Amino acid sequence: MIAALWMVLALLVQDIDFADRTYELYVPASYSDDQPAPLLLVLHGAGGTGARSQGWLGLDELAEENGFIVAYPDGLANNWDFGNGLPTRTGTPYRVDDVGFLVWLVDEIGKDYTIDRERVFAAGMSNGALMAYRLACEAPETFAAIAAVAAPVYVPAVRGCEDTPVSVLFIHGTEDPILSWERVLTRNGQVIGLSAFDTFAFWSRHNGCSQDVDDIHAEALPDTDPDDGSTVRHLALTDCADGTEVHFYGIEGGGHTWPGHAFDVDIELGNLNMDMDASAVIMDWLAGLPVRGSES
DSSP states (O other): OHHHHHHHHHHHHHTOOGGGOOEEEEOOTTOBTTBOEEEEEEEOOTTOOHHHHHHHSOHHHHHHHHTOEEEEEOOGGGOOOSSSOBOOTTSOOBOOOHHHHHHHHHHHHHHHSOEEEEEEEEEEETHHHHHHHHHHHHOTTTOSEEEEESOOOBHHHHTTOOSOOOEEEEEEETTOSSSOSSOEEOTTSOEEEOOHHHHHHHHHHHTTOOOOGGGOEEEEOOOOOTTSSOEEEEEEEOOOGGGOOEEEEEEETBOSSBTTBOOOOSSOOOBOOOSSOHHHHHHHHHHHOOOTTSOO
């Protein structure tokens, strides 16, 4: 009986119309109909909400400074289907067209506001980061760049990858207790989750970046908070197809966190790095990105 009820719930969730789904929206005071604004979609982690992300990531203030419109959509059952379906108590996942919903949301916002279609981006944490990877693969005509925090690439997110280059920035901690820094294998030995370095390599190949080691920019960020138990190293490739880029911030000793922003939950997430503000790094990067395909 319980299993049957969960199957009914799955069908109901699948049949929810895009227009019935919910999201928060921030529009900067500087917005004007005659000036196209960049748009950023922020995707919460598993169990989260758009409103909660809006409240703790500090992106609205940064969006005001940079003239961004920011949307914080809600995943169904507080999750995103990054290619694996959403979990149920029966163990049988149900599928949700979250790619379709998020592309629809961009179009829907575009009906009310003048958005720059060449500067539409997505950023997410954990489950939301995996969803951002899926958007980069399956909706590159809509999303020019994505940022992913606390998640390497998982295979289901990139199964449907198109060839179109998309700029990628991702941040991951070596001591993440939720989504491992190292490669994750299934019981029969198949790779289900790439390591952090494999994720960097995946996107550099996908974007046709130079494979010359001399073209990799590497730096250690200043350890401005020696008490946070972590440090940051940054790798970047900018000699890539269509003017795209790939950036990797590895947090040595970092946990399943969004650097610079504490998150109050009842589970142990590991060290929170305070040497960088991930929100500011992402916003600065997106604001400064050249239009894809243009000469930088």
